[in-house]
Amino acid sequence: MxxxxxxxxxxxxxxxxxxxxxxxxxxxxxxxxxxxxxxxxxxxxxxxxxxxxxxxxxxxxxxxxxxxxxxxxxxxxxxxxxxxxxxxxxxxxxxxxxxxxxxxxxxxxxxxxxxxxxxxxxxxxxxxxxxxxxxxxxxxxxxxxxxxxxxxxxxxxxxxxxxxxxxxxxxxxxxxxxLSSLFLRPQLWTPLINGIEKTKFSIGFVGRDYPHKNTNILPEIKLILINRYGIDVDFFVTLTSSEWDAKSYFFRTNIINVGELGVSECPGFYQKMDAVIFPSFLECFSATPLEAMAMEKPLFASDRGFVRDVCGDFALYFDPTDSADAANLIASFVNNKNQKNIDKFAAARNRVIKFSxxxxxxxxxxxxxxxxxxxxxxx
The missing domain is CATH 3.40.50.2000 (Glycogen Phosphorylase B;)
Incomplete structure (x- = not known):
């Protein structure tokens, strides 16, 4: 041949x-x-x-x-x-x-x-x-x-x-x-170049600032959590310097940017977070939900078919057009004494490994x- x-x-x-x-x-x-x-x-x-x-x-x-x-x-x-x-x-x-x-x-x-x-x-x-x-x-x-x-x-x-x-x-x-095999090889994980000072319940977003990623909803969710539920959380994003500079003053004063991540830094970012958010309007496919589940992190995600097809019942879903719906979901999770459902997170990780x-x-x-x-x- x-x-x-x-x-x-x-x-x-x-x-x-x-x-x-x-x-x-x-x-x-x-x-x-x-x-x-x-x-x-x-x-x-x-x-x-x-x-x-x-x-x-x-x-x-x-x-x-x-x-x-x-x-x-x-x-x-x-x-x-x-x-x-x-x-x-x-x-x-x-x-x-x-x-x-x-x-x-x-x-x-x-x-x-x-x-x-x-x-x-x-x-x-x-x-x-x-x-x-x-x-x-x-x-x-x-x-x-x-x-x-x-x-x-x-x-x-x-x-x-x-x-x-x-x-x-x-x-x-x-x-x-x-899922990249990197997530199953901890020996290749590298520390974040920009360290994270974590003092509150922390929710991470991994990705670029494309319009369909719907990142502008994040500061809106944060303020609703504070004003309606008395819950102060930190949202961390991974935007490039040019993306960050292009965001509004409102966004930059309410959200924390750790900068663009290298592939080997991603697991370390997830480790630092208490949960991951994925508010996207539109995708063909995204690895972020898989990565969050592989790292056994709670996932707040858009109630869209492209997420449900991958995550099934292992994500917590909200309407990506409604910041109040997202805030209510997060508040319910934070206030739930059973939030650390280890068995469910382990099952989510097993789903990802079988899927990948x-x-x-x-x-x-x-x-x-x-x-x-x-x-x-x-x-």
Whole structure:
């Protein structure tokens, strides 16, 4: 059997869950033996730094290069020349901004705005911002359509792509996201660069400040907890410096920012928290609920299908459009003498471990690449 040449492209991933997935995948690939293909990697600076933090052996790859692309500028970044000579190029999360590619292009899809175009975030925007945002995602949709195959993480994402005529059903594969094996290897956890001074009941948010993450609800919840229930809690977020600077004075005076976390710092952040909050309006999939359950932390989460599909009865749900509903949920939990239900948290962790298999995810990606390469050469 011919030994194909595959390239894993993570040059465009710089923040958030995409970096975590890429690091987990590349780390798993680096620890595999008897590869069916020669695998090369192009990693962004951020992916590379996090691979080093988990001791991934990138010398195992046929080639490994650190190279950065940013949005549409990838079209003139020189990336296209780096993708020559491969049978399959797998962009962990797209879109892949290229006009043409001789290799089979497989792209990971995780853009909920494209499959849920009628959402409450759009409705809250000004006309100009709504128009600008729609144009942005129309451009992204155009480049996603140029892929030969898309990989999504859950059934609802595939259904959304098909129902909105973005991509054909027979060209979409589902590979479930999962907990990074890092969370099961405490020896790789590193202390937070910015320490946490914890004096109150503390609730953590892990993620970027995208509009659909709904972070502006956090200071509203805090004030309702104080004024209505007499409960003073601290909310900790993990925003980049530019995200933090862009937040309102109201937000910055009521919320504590520890800064962007490296992948290996995330478990330490969860350890410091008494609970985790996930107020998102819109997701394809997010690892945060899985991580919170794996760390045996109470999870206050949006009452949305994309959370319930993953968490079942192990999360505490609130209406993400209603800060009072969220505050009532948290107050009930804090005032409940049985809040430390160790058995339930242990069961949640067991659910996550059974749900998650990073090695199988990597193997599934490889099978899809192998199948695509064979189909292409047999035509």
């Amino acid at each position: 011919k030994k194909y040449k595959f390239l894993v492209n993570a040059s465009n991933l710089h923040v958030g869950g995409g970096v975590q997935v890429a690091v987990s995948l590349i780390d798993e690939l680096s620890r595999m033996t008897n590869m069916v293909a020669d695998i090369s990697v192009i990693a962004s600076t951020e992916v590379d730094a996090n691979l080093k933090s988990v001791n991934a052996d990138c010398l195992k790859f046929a080639s490994y290069e650190v190279f950065n692309t940013y949005g549409l500028s990838a079209l003139w970044s020189g990336l296209s020349e780096k993708l020559i000579g491969y049978d399959v190029v797998f962009t962990v999360f797209g879109p892949l901004y290229l006009w043409s590619l001789k290799a089979v292009s497989i792209v990971g899809f995780a853009q909920p705005w494209i499959i849920y175009p009628d959402n409450e975030i759009y409705r809250s925007m000004s006309f100009y911002r709504r128009l600008k945002t729609r144009i942005k995602f129309l451009i992204q949709s155009f480049f996603f359509r140029r892929a030969d195959k898309l990989i999504v993480e859950l059934d609802h994402v595939k259904n959304g792509l098909v129902s909105h005529n973005v991509f054909a059903s027979d060209k979409i594969d589902i590979v479930s996201n999962c 298999n990073p090695r199988k995810r990597a193997e599934d990606y490889l099978k899809i690449m192998q199948s695509a390469a064979i189909d292409c050469t047999s035509v």
